[in-house]
Amino acid sequence: MNPPVRSAFVDGISFWAPRLPGWELARQVLRGETTAPAEPARRPAPALLPPTERRRAPDTVAVSLEVAARACEAAGLDPATTASVFASTHGDLAISDYMCDTLVSTPTLTSPIRFHNSVHNAAAGYWTIATACYAPYTALSAHTSTFGEGLLESLVQAVTDGWPLLYVAYDIEAKGPMATMAPSAGLLGAGLVISPRASAHSRLRLDWRVVDGASHPPTVASPGTLALVQGNAMAPCLPLFEALATGRGEVSLALGPGLALGVEIVALECRG
Amino acid sequence: MTARNGASPPASGAPGRRLPRPGRITPVRISSFTAVSALGRGRDAHVDALRERRSGLRPNDFTGTPLGTWIGRVDGLEEQVLPGRLAEWECRNNRLAWLTLQADSFIEAALQARDRHGPGRIAVIVGTSTSSIGASEEAYRRLTPEGLYPEDLRRPIVHTPHSLGDFVQHALGLAGICVTVATACSSSAKVFAQAERLLRTGLADAAIVGGVDTLCGSVLFGFNSLELVSAEPCRPFDVERKGISLGEAGGFALLEREALAGPWLLGYGESSDAHHMSSPHPEGLGARLALEDALARAGLEPARVDYVNLHGTASARNDEVEARLLADLFPARTRASSTKGWTGHTLGAAGIVEAVLTLLALREGLAPGTLNSRRLDEACGPQIRLENEPAAIRYALSQSFGFGGSNCVLAFGGELPA
Numbered sequence: 001m002n003p004p005v006r007s008a009f010v011d012g013i014s015f016w017a018p019r020l021p022g023w024e025l026a027r028q029v030l031r032g033e034t035t036a037p038a039e040p041a042r043r044p045a046p047a048l049l050p051p052t053e054r055r056r057a058p059d060t061v062a063v064s065l066e067v068a069a070r071a072c073e074a075a076g077l078d079p080a081t082t083a084s085v086f087a088s089t090h091g092d093l094a095i096s097d098y099m100c101d102t103l104v105s106t107p108t109l110t111s112p113i114r115f116h117n118s119v120h121n122a123a124a125g126y127w128t129i130a131t132a133c134y135a136p137y138t139a140l141s142a143h144t145s146t147f148g149e150g151l152l153e154s155l156v157q158a159v160t161d162g163w164p165l166l167y168v169a170y171d172i173e174a175k176g177p178m179a180t181m182a183p184s185a186g187l188l189g190a191g192l193v194i195s196p197r198a199s200a201h202s203r204l205r206l207d208w209r210v211v212d213g214a215s216h217p218p219t220v221a222s223p224g225t226l227a228l229v230q231g232n233a234m235a236p237c238l239p240l241f242e243a244l245a246t247g248r249g250e251v252s253l254a255l256g257p258g259l260a261l262g263v264e265i266v267a268l269e270c271r272g
Numbered sequence: 273m274t275a276r277n278g279a280s281p282p283a284s285g286a287p288g289r290r291l292p293r294p295g296r297i298t299p300v301r302i303s304s305f306t307a308v309s310a311l312g313r314g315r316d317a318h319v320d321a322l323r324e325r326r327s328g329l330r331p332n333d334f335t336g337t338p339l340g341t342w343i344g345r346v347d348g349l350e351e352q353v354l355p356g357r358l359a360e361w362e363c364r365n366n367r368l369a370w371l372t373l374q375a376d377s378f379i380e381a382a383l384q385a386r387d388r389h390g391p392g393r394i395a396v397i398v399g400t401s402t403s404s405i406g407a408s409e410e411a412y413r414r415l416t417p418e419g420l421y422p423e424d425l426r427r428p429i430v431h432t433p434h435s436l437g438d439f440v441q442h443a444l445g446l447a448g449i450c451v452t453v454a455t456a457c458s459s460s461a462k463v464f465a466q467a468e469r470l471l472r473t474g475l476a477d478a479a480i481v482g483g484v485d486t487l488c489g490s491v492l493f494g495f496n497s498l499e500l501v502s503a504e505p506c507r508p509f510d511v512e513r514k515g516i517s518l519g520e521a522g523g524f525a526l527l528e529r530e531a532l533a534g535p536w537l538l539g540y541g542e543s544s545d546a547h548h549m550s551s552p553h554p555e556g557l558g559a560r561l562a563l564e565d566a567l568a569r570a571g572l573e574p575a576r577v578d579y580v581n582l583h584g585t586a587s588a589r590n591d592e593v594e595a596r597l598l599a600d601l602f603p604a605r606t607r608a609s610s611t612k613g614w615t616g617h618t619l620g621a622a623g624i625v626e627a628v629l630t631l632l633a634l635r636e637g638l639a640p641g642t643l644n645s646r647r648l649d650e651a652c653g654p655q656i657r658l659e660n661e662p663a664a665i666r667y668a669l670s671q672s673f674g675f676g677g678s679n680c681v682l683a684f685g686g687e688l689p690a
Contacts, residue, residue: 004474081291090432091454096405100412103489107337108496115494116550116675119401120433120454125676128544134561135291136542137678138462141452143434149451152475153466160469163291177419178408181431210449210475212392258392258447 003209008158009202010265012075012193013244014067016044017229018186023070029228030245036228043187048130057126059172060092063189064123065130068168071191076201077164079131082193083157084166086124086139087150089233090174090182092117097176123170147190147237148218148253148261154194155208164195171233185231190241198268204247205266216252216260240265290561296571299538299688300468301531304381306372307523307628309615310344314375319632322640325660327614329505329517329644334487341501343487344519344616346371361439363407363430365400369439369484372522381526382444385478395449395476396441397467398524399459399483401620401674403452404435406488436484440524448476454620456674457583458542459483460523461623464682465540471529482524485620491518498550506586506617508610509595509652510645513586519616523624535631538572538667538683541565545677552590552673556597559671562679563601570683572667574602579639579668580655581630584610585617590673592651599653607663608655613643623672627682630670634686639663 013023018040020026028034044066045054054062064086072079090096095118102110116122121139128137142149147169154167170189174182195202220226221238229235236253243249243265253261306314310328311321321328329342352367373379386394407430411421420426429435437452449470453459460483467479485491495501495518502515527537543565545558552559567574580602582594591610598608611629618625633639641659648656667689670682 083291089434096408099490099494100405100409103409103493104412107335107489107493108339110493110497112494112497112499112550115490115497118490118494119456119675121456121674121676121678122549124455125544125549125678128546128677129548132546134544134546134558136562137455137544138453138466138542139455139676139678141433141437141454142450143429143432143438145450146434149449152449153451153469156469156473156475159473161291161294177412177415177421178431181408181411181421181426181428213447256441256447256450259449 003211005207005209006159008155008206009195009198010192010204010206011164011195011199011201012071014070014074014191015241016063016066016189019228027245030225030242058092058117059094059187060123060170061126063187064168064170065127067189067191068127068166071166071193075193077193080133081135082164082166083135084124084137084168085150085154086137087146087169089141089143089146089171090184091120092122093172093174093178093182093184097178101176144236145254145256147234148255151253152255152261158194158196162196164193167192167194169234169237183231184233186229188229188232188234190237202268204244205268207264207266209262211260211262213258213260216262218254219251293568294565297468297539297569299536300471300527300529301534302537303526303528303531303534304378305525305628305631306376306378307521307625308346308372308375309521309618309625310346310519311614315632318629319636321614322638325643327505327643329616335489335492339492339496340503342505342517344517345487346520358443360427361429363404365404365406365436365484365486366439368486368520368522369436370443372484372524373443378524382480385526386444386446389477391445391447393448393477394446395467395470395479396437396446397451397453397463397479397481398437398440399453399463399620399623400436401454401456401459401485402488402490403433404430405490406486407431409489440480455678456676457619457622458672458674458678458680459620459623461672461680461682462542464537465542467527468537468540471527478526478528480524481527482624483621484522485618486520487518491619500587502586505644506612507645508584508586508612508642509591509648509656511647511649513591516585516587517616519618521615521618521621521625523621523628535634536685536688538685539566539569541681543679547677550675552593554593556593558677558679559597559673562681566669566681566683571689572683577602577606577667577669578663578665579633580606580608581626581670582608582610583671583673584612586612591649595649595651595656598655602655604654606655607639607657607661609640609642609657611640613645623680626670630668630684634665634668634684637662637664639665
């Protein structure tokens with residue numbers, strides 16, 4: 001039995017990595033129109049946070065708020081009424097390292113702010129606080145299938161609820177002994193606004209279905225792209241963003257050991 | 273951190289801009305369910321403890337560094353052994369997951385569902401707050417002189433949040449959609465919502481939902497740093513409540529649209545507080561939106577709700593806000609209580625454990641009261657009860673609210689609303 005193909009629309013795209021800081025530049029680099037800057041950019045300082053808090057925000061919050069805001073802007077969408085799905089393979093690896101280290105030596109001196117920032121949904125929490133958003137969010141993880149499972153949940157919510165939705169995927173750099181078991185380098189954030197219906201903001205159509213994983217191995221990004229975000233745990237998102245950059249292509253994203261999310265990016269005809 | 277001034281949510285109780293109210297959903301059968309907590313293993317142990325008003329809380333005997341608080345600890349976890357084929361996932365959290373799968377023969381029901389539908393057609397959607405971070409904490413205590421994890425803990429899968437979902441999927445030999453939801457204390461309530469959406473869209477024929485969270489240094493000393501843990505057994509909604517008692521627990525439910533018997537998941541509601549990372553919205557706005565959406569999806573009016581299992585952590589702020597919300601929305605005949613005096617606050621497992629207690633209340637015709645509490649806060653209306661009461665419960669809600677302002681309310685029924 002062939003699984004049904006469903007369609008959604010991509011209304012907003014955002015991306016941030018130190019050597020691909022912003023979708024405009026990333027898109028040109030992934031299309032081969034320009035080369036990536038040699039020097040990594042400094043981490044984004046989300047304008048949504050008060051100035052005093054921009055610098056002390058955890059990396060997870062900084063990178064995810066940046067891509068969340070840019071994707072909504074591109075889609076002309078009001079974040080205050082937009083549901084969201086946040087996906088991260090390992091969550092805040094820097095705070096996990098801090099917590100584990102502090103618990104060995106001085107557990108009673110654990111920082112209360114770092115503790116409440118250690119939850120996997122901290123980035124989503126800050127996003128909804130900063131945008132006065134009462135709409136639901138979720139925060140999930142699925143190890144090496146995190147990007148695919150998060151995208152699938154976003155597509156399913158768009159189908160079932162019937163309104164546009166924000167998808168944010170991110171991972172940060174691992175610190176301390178934890179880096180050997182949960183390796184991740186640099187920052188990577190990727191955002192999409194997915195809509196169940198075409199609108200004036202729709203850029204591309206995204207046809208999707210869940211297929212057998214054995215006959216649809218995960219698509220691998222080009223070596224050039226992989227080198228630009230080397231070692232970040234969210235690198236499995238790259239093949240989709242390569243297809244989004246060129247405006248067409250088929251991509252298979254892992255959904256655990258047995259399944260895959262098959263995605264085809266289709267250009268929309270220009271409408272005057 | 274707080275929102276910048278210009279982006280503050282509305283100050284009044286009036287809902288801000290919001291998404292449209294959802295329509296009714298097709299109810300989903302819960303063909304099997306179980307839980308393991310400080311009250312014991314399986315449904316009967318929980319019913320007995322409820323009836324006998326026997327708390328599972330004990331003075332903290334878990335942390336190496338002393339911490340004067342009471343905890344809901346699961347006995348026998350240290351002796352529990354995973355089968356050899358699952359050795360890679362060995363850790364306290366997955367041992368509790370394994371123990372919970374055995375309770376009430378849940379694993380048999382799950383494997384029969386696998387045979388009926390096929391391994392790729394059963395989703396695993398489970399919630400946790402800290403997953404197996406306890407294994408990472410242990411690795412840091414036992415680092416080699418080179419600063420590396422000890423050899424027995426060099427297993428990447430137990431040092432990442434998806435440890436739980438991956439373990440459950442492998443333990444049951446499943447190959448479908450598999451996600452670990454981690455939205456703090458709403459995690460294993462939100463799994464019902466995500467699973468219902470997968471069933472509705474036909475991406476799965478059945479779903480294993482639930483959650484597991486185990487005691488670890490991170491949460492005990494973390495909640496201690498926020499000055500939220502109580503030195504005595506927690507007293508939800510008591511005027512003299514002094515904070516929470518932490519606990520550990522696991523629970524699972526099997527959701528199947530085509531099942532012939534079992535209670536129903538009637539609806540769910542999810543929302544955000546848009547207020548603060550570790551403190552609830554002062555007027556309970558997010559909680560109210562989640563509650564209203566759960567009732568809308570279930571097709572229920574507040575007056576038809578017989579019992580509400582409250583989040584009721586015994587923290588000063590949560591209980592005050594939640595009590596006012598109940599008093600505002602429900603008639604006096606609706607009974608409501610917090611069961612955290614029995615189990616403690618089991619964090620990422622609270623959603624599923626309290627869903628199970630709510631389903632047991634439906635089945636047994638028993639509205640649990642609120643254990644350990646003596647005199648109710650004046651914010652409480654007549655809905656919140658201290659004593660257990662026999663009651664015909666047809667429709668019931670379970671509320672779970674988490675750090676990061678994540679709210680989820682579930683609606684269950686022993687029968688379908690007209």
